[in-house]
Amino acid sequence: MAFRRRTAVLSVVALLSGLVAATGAGAGPVPGATAGPVPGATAAGTADPSLAALVQPQAALPGPLPADPPAALEGAVTAMAAHVGIDLHPAAAIRAAHLNPGLTGRLALLLGLLQDCQKITDQLLAHLPAPPGEMLLRNIDPGPIPEAPALRACAARVEAGGLETENFLRSVPAEGSRLDLWPVLRVDPIGTDDTVGPDYMLSVDAGGNDTYLNNAGGNLIDVRAEPKGLAKGCSNPAYDLAAGRCVISEALLIDVAGNDTYGQMEAPVGGVDGLCTDDLLVRRVVTGGAGAWGVGVLIDGGGDDTYIGKSLSLGAGHFGGTGVLLDQGGNDHYTAIRLSEGFGTLGGTGVLHDAGGNDTYSYYLPGPKYPGVPDHSLGAGCALDTGGVCDGVSRWILGCGFLCGVGILVDDAGDDTYESAPPAKHEPGASGIIRDTGSMGFGDGGGFGIFIDGAGHDTYRGMPGRANGATVTPNDKSQGFFHDSGGGAAAEAADPMADNPVPDNSVADGGFVTAWFTHYIPEKIRVARGSTPQFFNPDLYGGPFGGKRHTITEVRNLHFDPPGPPRFDVSVDFGKVAPLTGVEKLKPGAYDFICRVHPFMKGKLIVE
Numbered sequence: 001m002a003f004r005r006r007t008a009v010l011s012v013v014a015l016l017s018g019l020v021a022a023t024g025a026g027a028g029p030v031p032g033a034t035a036g037p038v039p040g041a042t043a044a045g046t047a048d049p050s051l052a053a054l055v056q057p058q059a060a061l062p063g064p065l066p067a068d069p070p071a072a073l074e075g076a077v078t079a080m081a082a083h084v085g086i087d088l089h090p091a092a093a094i095r096a097a098h099l100n101p102g103l104t105g106r107l108a109l110l111l112g113l114l115q116d117c118q119k120i121t122d123q124l125l126a127h128l129p130a131p132p133g134e135m136l137l138r139n140i141d142p143g144p145i146p147e148a149p150a151l152r153a154c155a156a157r158v159e160a161g162g163l164e165t166e167n168f169l170r171s172v173p174a175e176g177s178r179l180d181l182w183p184v185l186r187v188d189p190i191g192t193d194d195t196v197g198p199d200y201m202l203s204v205d206a207g208g209n210d211t212y213l214n215n216a217g218g219n220l221i222d223v224r225a226e227p228k229g230l231a232k233g234c235s236n237p238a239y240d241l242a243a244g245r246c247v248i249s250e251a252l253l254i255d256v257a258g259n260d261t262y263g264q265m266e267a268p269v270g271g272v273d274g275l276c277t278d279d280l281l282v283r284r285v286v287t288g289g290a291g292a293w294g295v296g297v298l299i300d301g302g303g304d305d306t307y308i309g310k311s312l313s314l315g316a317g318h319f320g321g322t323g324v325l326l327d328q329g330g331n332d333h334y335t336a337i338r339l340s341e342g343f344g345t346l347g348g349t350g351v352l353h354d355a356g357g358n359d360t361y362s363y364y365l366p367g368p369k370y371p372g373v374p375d376h377s378l379g380a381g382c383a384l385d386t387g388g389v390c391d392g393v394s395r396w397i398l399g400c401g402f403l404c405g406v407g408i409l410v411d412d413a414g415d416d417t418y419e420s421a422p423p424a425k426h427e428p429g430a431s432g433i434i435r436d437t438g439s440m441g442f443g444d445g446g447g448f449g450i451f452i453d454g455a456g457h458d459t460y461r462g463m464p465g466r467a468n469g470a471t472v473t474p475n476d477k478s479q480g481f482f483h484d485s486g487g488g489a490a491a492e493a494a495d496p497m498a499d500n501p502v503p504d505n506s507v508a509d510g511g512f513v514t515a516w517f518t519h520y521i522p523e524k525i526r527v528a529r530g531s532t533p534q535f536f537n538p539d540l541y542g543g544p545f546g547g548k549r550h551t552i553t554e555v556r557n558l559h560f561d562p563p564g565p566p567r568f569d570v571s572v573d574f575g576k577v578a579p580l581t582g583v584e585k586l587k588p589g590a591y592d593f594i595c596r597v598h599p600f601m602k603g604k605l606i607v608e
């Protein structure tokens with residue numbers, strides 16, 4: 001049962017990657033975009049294989065092991081250091097560490113993968129209208145980011161290589177001594193308990209209860225910290241990038257075992273978050289498996305772990321980048337302020353995949369410095385955003401996509417607790433348009449959010465409609481998908497629609513109508529004359545009498561209409577999306593429709 005369930009969960013992710021491709025989410029940013037998918041993106045979806053590969057990775061090396069592992073590793077480390085302006089001569093240290101040759105060769109291959117991603121990042125940065133720090137400071141529209149899919153595919157290769165290396169480390173006895181080639185490579189081949197302060201591009205740890213105070217698989221690297229010092233850069237990325245205190249690189253962290261802590265709460269820095277709050281918080285952004293303009297991957301093999309982030313953390317992608325956090329077991333705790341825990345924005349992709357255990361997912365809100373001041377003013381609490389205001393609201397956590405980003409949270413098993421802030425109003429950027437924001441499978445501005453819990457008795461707090469056994473499909477407020485598979489025999493026997501809201505919605509041009517089990521959502525569709533809604537079929541159960549295909553087929557009212565074929569008749573297979581062609585030609589009025597496969601499914605289209 002557990003296996004079948006997991007297969008179903010992952011097939012949902014695979015099919016949703018088709019929807020993501022169809023909506024254009026993850027393809028590039030549309031700053032200031034309002035509700036609904038990207039204009040023109042109405043073709044039936046083609047699946048993006050790299051999105052499914054990020055969620056369901058297969059361990060794989062990127063090529064044969066090098067014939068001379070130490071020499072290959074020396075070359076890779078030297079090149080990665082030179083790229084950030086650091087002159088390293090690692091040959092002697094590599095020899096002295098006496099690592100297993102199989103591990104040494106793998107480290108060289110993994111650094112080669114990161115170099116491949118770095119080439120894509122460099123291309124991306126070369127296309128930007130201004131340097132990244134300046135773009136953040138001046139809120140410059142980045143325009144299209146065509147490199148986003150390539151970074152996503154590169155992240156999938158990094159993740160696959162990291163998993164293979166993890167499997168290798170599990171299979172061989174501990175051998176050699178630690179290797180520290182800051183800021184490129186850190187290896188603990190023994191599995192001692194470590195506290196890691198400086199940032200590294202590649203960090204490999206064979207076990208032990210470790211504390212990562214550094215980037216922890218985030219791709220913004222502090223290259224100014226002393227080699228043995230504590231990395232501090234990127235706490236204010238707009239200024240730190242402009243000043244060269246942190247650089248845009250690529251990152252992979254592999255921690256094979258132990259009860260680990262990622263991130264630390266500290267007093268806020270005066271002049272930065274200290275303007276907003278006196279409470280403790282994580283100072284840095286883009287940590288814990290996060291990619292901004294590049295790739296960041298964190299793979300944790302097991303243990304009861306604590307993950308603490310700020311924003312753009314814990315499986316987050318920004319500016320076309322991809323971030324992945326994969327935790328393979330244990331009872332874990334995840335918390336961040338916002339824009340985290342499976343979040344993508346501006347064409348970025350973020351994945352948080354937890355493969356098992358009774359986990360807690362939550363958020364924290366540093367309190368206001370001056371209670372009662374309005375949000376977006378000094379002292380309002382939380383943290384300083386890149387616009388230089390105190391944004392005192394938590395939002396966009398647990399499987400959320402914004403501005404053509406894709407955010408995915410998948411938890412395969414266990415009795416989990418999920419907590420987010422309630423939905424909030426938000427004005428994204430300079431558009432002046434107030435929008436709804438949310439969490440737990442929520443998307444807007446051409447982004448797409450996916451939340452899937454595969455099993456267990458789970459508890460939800462904060463977001464309406466999210467409950468054990470519930471499904472929330474895309475609607476006019478959110479391009480998101482929430483699905484909790486329920487837990488226990490009672491939940492499995494229950495009507496899958498039991499907790500499912502059935503709104504009576506207006507559907508914007510390009511907005512979604514979905515079919516679910518026995519009915520359409522919404523059942524009464526209001527559209528403006530000349531517009532074309534889309535029909536999405538996420539029905540993984542299939543309606544009674546079999547068949548996961550659904551249609552929206554007009555039934556002509558012979559009292560009012562001349563006889564003739566249906567003026568709209570669209571059939572969509574499970575997991576696909578297609579435009580409701582023909583609707584755009586209809587005159588104002590009411591039109592009945594049914595599903596050809598399930599004729600008891602009835603709906604009404606009102607053209608206004």
Ligand SMILES: [Ca+2]
Binds near residue numbers: 207256
């Ligand atoms: Ca560890």
Ligand SMILES: [Ca+2]
Binds near residue numbers: 300302327328329
């Ligand atoms: Ca864990």
Ligand SMILES: [Ca+2]
Binds near residue numbers: 357358416
């Ligand atoms: Ca779990």
Ligand SMILES: [Ca+2]
Binds near residue numbers: 412
């Ligand atoms: Ca669960």
